[in-house]
Amino acid sequence: MRVKPLKIKKHLYFFTLCVLFLFQCSCGYELVxxxxxxxxxxxxxxxxxxxNMTHEPHISQYFTDSFTKQLLSMGILQVNKRxxxxxxxxxxxxxxxxxxxxxxxxxxxxxxxxxxxxISLYKKDGNLIKKWSLSDSQYYRVDNxxxxxxxxxxxxxxxxxxxxxxxxxSILTEY
Numbered sequence: 001m002r003v004k005p006l007k008i009k010k011h012l013y014f015f016t017l018c019v020l021f022l023f024q025c026s027c028g029y030e031l032v033x034x035x036x037x038x039x040x041x042x043x044x045x046x047x048x049x050x051x052n053m054t055h056e057p058h059i060s061q062y063f064t065d066s067f068t069k070q071l072l073s074m075g076i077l078q079v080n081k082r083x084x085x086x087x088x089x090x091x092x093x094x095x096x097x098x099x100x101x102x103x104x105x106x107x108x109x110x111x112x113x114x115x116x117x118x119i120s121l122y123k124k125d126g127n128l129i130k131k132w133s134l135s136d137s138q139y140y141r142v143d144n145x146x147x148x149x150x151x152x153x154x155x156x157x158x159x160x161x162x163x164x165x166x167x168x169x170s171i172l173t174e175y
Contacts, residue, residue: 050090
């Protein structure tokens with residue numbers, strides 16, 4: 001039994017019309033209507049250099065860079081623009097470096113670095129919006145003394161990136 005070409009064209013035409021009608025009636029749901037956080041109220045943020053209250057020099061730059069990079073990668077905030085609506089104040093509260101592994105001779109081969117950071121989000125006029133206290137730790141190798149300092153800086157850099165990711169995730173989910 002053969003199907004007539006005209007009948008196939010009618011069915012194809014009807015199917016196309018149904019699909020187009022469904023596209024017309026589909027909802028226009030959007031995850032994010034406007035750029036910004038807290039319902040579009042905050043669209044720009046300034047990230048000054050974090051305050052370092054620890055004995056470890058230069059670590060504030062790791063955190064400032066990581067936070068700036070993470071906020072830019074979100075794509076919904078303008079970062080470090082002139083006359084930003086808000087600013088972040090970051091304070092590196094503490095750093096603890098402790099031995100975590102020893103070799104058979106009792107020599108330290110691995111250390112753990114733990115950092116506590118306090119981040120505050122302020123409006124341009126100085127009113128506090130929200131404050132976060134975040135902490136993280138990372139192990140690093142010290143068995144080769146030539147690489148111990150480099151490994152420590154890499155561990156601090158890793159911590160700064162993880163804390164920045166957690167911060168950006170929290171500001172996205174808390175509005």
